[in-house]
Amino acid sequence: GxxxxxxxxxxxxxxxxxxxxxxxxxxxxxxxxxxxxDPGEGPVLLIALYKAGELTSNGRLTAQxxxxxxxxxxxxxxSIPSDVGIYFCAGPTSxxxxxxxxxxxxxxxxx
Amino acid sequence: EPEVTQTPxxxxxxxxxxxxxxxxxxxxxxxxxxxxxxxxxxxxxxxxFYNNEISEKSEIFDDQFSVERPDGSNFTLKIRSxxxxxxxxxxxxxxxxxxxxxxxxxxxxxxxx
Numbered sequence: 001g002x003x004x005x006x007x008x009x010x011x012x013x014x015x016x017x018x019x020x021x022x023x024x025x026x027x028x029x030x031x032x033x034x035x036x037x038d039p040g041e042g043p044v045l046l047i048a049l050y051k052a053g054e055l056t057s058n059g060r061l062t063a064q065x066x067x068x069x070x071x072x073x074x075x076x077x078x079s080i081p082s083d084v085g086i087y088f089c090a091g092p093t094s095x096x097x098x099x100x101x102x103x104x105x106x107x108x109x110x111x
Numbered sequence: 112e113p114e115v116t117q118t119p120x121x122x123x124x125x126x127x128x129x130x131x132x133x134x135x136x137x138x139x140x141x142x143x144x145x146x147x148x149x150x151x152x153x154x155x156x157x158x159x160f161y162n163n164e165i166s167e168k169s170e171i172f173d174d175q176f177s178v179e180r181p182d183g184s185n186f187t188l189k190i191r192s193x194x195x196x197x198x199x200x201x202x203x204x205x206x207x208x209x210x211x212x213x214x215x216x217x218x219x220x221x222x223x224x
Contacts, residue, residue, distance in 0.1 A: 031210055042115075042202050042215035043154060050211070088154065090213075097142065097209035098167040101154040 002027050002093050004102035012108045019076040021105040023089030032072040033090045034063050037104075043088060047074070079109050113137045115216035117203050123222045124193055132188045132219045134203030143186045144204040144213060145178065147171065154202065160186065161209060193223045 006023050013019055023032070031050055035043035047058050049065035049072060056063055060077045072089055089102040116135045124130050136143050145157040158168045160178055177189045186205075190197055200220050204213040 033212055035215075037154075040200075040218075040220075042217045045212050045214060048212040090154070092210055096167050097159045097161070098169065099144070099156050099159075099213065101146075101156075103153055 002100055004089055004091070004100055006087075006089060006102040006105050008105060009103070010106035010108070012110060013079055015079060015081060015109055015111050017079055019079055019083070019107060020073065021075075021087060021107075022071060022073045023102045024071040025091075026070070028069040028094055029072075029091040030069070030094070031091050032063070032065050033099075034061075034072070034074050035088045035090060035101075037086045037088060039085075043090075046087075076107075079107075081109050081111055083107060084109050113139075115203055115205055115214055117201075117216035117219050119219060120217065121220045121222070123224065126195055126223055127192050130190050130193055130221065132190075132201050132203075132221070134186045134188075134216055135184050136186055136203065136205030137214060138184070140205035140207055140214075142166075142206045142209045142213075143178075143180070144206075145188045146202045146204065146215075148200045148202065148218075150199070157188070159209070166209070190221075193221075195223050197221060198223045 034046045037043045047063040052069050053067050054065040062075045064073045086104045118133045143160045148154045157172045159166045175191045200218040202218045203216045206213040
């Protein structure tokens with residue numbers, strides 16, 4: 001079946017650093033969603049992307065919909081301790097409302 | 112701000128028992144979903160529901176699972192005869208359209224003993 005691969009799998013960064021992560025697929029997506037999940041809680045929507053090439057910001061977060069429609073990128077600027085968590089990309093498989101989630105990037109911020 | 116709610120937050124059951132997990136989606140949303148997340152793993156799609164019927168389901172969503180919208184506000188997931196491997200967090204989500212942003216509830220932790 002379709003898979004969304006995220007990299008890196010995990011990362012430790014210093015507070016104040018910028019973070020980049022990406023999500024890739026072998027198939028085309030028409031929607032990319034980025035979520036953050038804290039332990040024991042539900043995913044929280046960060047950014048939604050609907051158009052190839054689209055660049056959207058939400059505070060310190062910026063996400064881009066790759067022009068090939070097979071990838072997406074999330075950047076976090078000037079990280080803070082509360083950015084700790086797991087970041088997931090997600091999207092509906094082509095022609096369906098069946099969403100798949102990426103493998104996740106675990107972010108740890110060192111104060 | 113409107114949010115998806117789920118009850119109970121934690122359900123413990125014996126293997127073979129039936130469980131019903133409940134969700135109240137955001138009120139103007141038309142599409143509803145259930146997902147499962149086994150501890151430490153990614154979120155997995157189970158089923159989507161629109162216009163009082165299932166629109167998509169995954170291979171995980173076998174005959175032991177069913178969904179229902181019994182009234183105008185609740186959306187339920189029933190597992191008929193629970194197995195040990197059904198232990199997971201179950202998340203409900205809803206969206207206005209089937210292709211746009213989904214909002215998740217806080218989840219129900221299901222433990223099957």
